[in-house]
Amino acid sequence: xxxxxxxxxxxxxxxxxxxxxxxxxxxxxxxxxxxxxxxxxxxxxxxxxxxxxxxxxxxxxxxxxxxxxxxxxxxxxxxxxxxxxxxxxxxxxxxxxxxxxxxxxxxxxxxxxxxxxxxxxxxxxxxxxxxxxxxxxxxxxxxxxxxxxxxxxxxxxxxxxxxxxxxxxxxxxxxxxxxxxxxxxxxxxxxxxxxxxxxxxxxxxxxxxxxxxxxxxxxxxxxxxxxxxxx
Ligand SMILES: O=C1C[C@@](O)(C(=O)O)C[C@@H](O)[C@@H]1O
Numbered sequence: 001x002x003x004x005x006x007x008x009x010x011x012x013x014x015x016x017x018x019x020x021x022x023x024x025x026x027x028x029x030x031x032x033x034x035x036x037x038x039x040x041x042x043x044x045x046x047x048x049x050x051x052x053x054x055x056x057x058x059x060x061x062x063x064x065x066x067x068x069x070x071x072x073x074x075x076x077x078x079x080x081x082x083x084x085x086x087x088x089x090x091x092x093x094x095x096x097x098x099x100x101x102x103x104x105x106x107x108x109x110x111x112x113x114x115x116x117x118x119x120x121x122x123x124x125x126x127x128x129x130x131x132x133x134x135x136x137x138x139x140x141x142x143x144x145x146x147x148x149x150x151x152x153x154x155x156x157x158x159x160x161x162x163x164x165x166x167x168x169x170x171x172x173x174x175x176x177x178x179x180x181x182x183x184x185x186x187x188x189x190x191x192x193x194x195x196x197x198x199x200x201x202x203x204x205x206x207x208x209x210x211x212x213x214x215x216x217x218x219x220x221x222x223x224x225x226x227x228x229x230x231x
Contacts, residue, residue: 001052001084001086003028003052003087005143005173005175005196006173008191008196010026010218011029011199012026012027012031013030013033013201013207014033015032015033015208016043017032017044017047017049019202022202023215024051026215027051027219029052029053029054029087029088030051030054031055031208032054032055032056032086033056033208034056034057034076034077035057035059035064035066036065036208041080053080053086053088054089055077055081055088057073057077057080057090059095062094070095074100074101074104077091078107081112082111088114089114089116090146091115092118092119093117093141093145097141105142115142115144116142116144116197117137117138117139117143118138118146118147119146119147119148120148120149123150124152125149125156125157125183126149128159128162128163131147131159132167135147135163136167139167145172145173147174147175147176148176149177150180153182156183157182160177161176161193163176164193165193165194167194168194173196175190175195177190177198177209180210180211184213187211187212187218188213188222188225191226200219201214202214202215
């Protein structure tokens with residue numbers, strides 16, 4: 001299956017692919033959190049949903065639950081691209097800077113998958129130049145550069161939105177969101193400024209990050225707020 005990030009993609013984030021029927025018709029894709037699933041490759045083998053999958057096997061050192069060596073963790077992620085439904089993979093920017101991530105990205109692309117290069121900051125929203133540099137590096141090493149930060153104030157949220165706007169204007173494909181209460185609205189507003197991916201659980205009790213809306217709510221907020229017909 002294909003997944004184009006030319007326009008906004010709402011990804012229903014889950015550890016359980018059995019959620020797909022509930023996301024169908026609302027979300028554009030499923031983000032399968034392999035690191036939170038028991039037998040992720042078996043689950044992919046059994047998947048017969050309609051929505052394309054963005055596969056994520058998040059490392060413990062980046063806020064996930066995969067505790068194996070990066071080379072093994074990324075091998076499992078690349079193995080996921082053998083399934084037709086897997087249209088994209090998420091690889092941490094810190095890995096893409098080294099051979100272990102660059103090799104995984106090359107193998108994923110050879111299998112037809114798009115690479116989302118991700119950066120997370122669970123403590124703060126970095127200063128503008130750092131945000132700008134990280135996002136541009138991620139959009140250069142990945143096909144989509146994704147930055148999830150933690151906002152503590154309106155100034156943090158606004159800085160992230162402005163950096164999103166600037167990156168989009170100079171032609172990078174980016175996805176941004178601020179975690180936490182102060183950043184919650186950015187999940188709905190960042191797409192207006194060019195962010196190409198939103199993450200939301202089907203059931204709010206299963207949120208995969210602080211401050212997420214449920215998928216229905218995010219879909220309607222993004223649709224209401226965005227003046228871009230592609231969104
Ligand atoms: O990286 C991201 C973004 C995210 O952390 C969020 O804030 O919505 C949710 C994760 O599942 C996803 O892999």
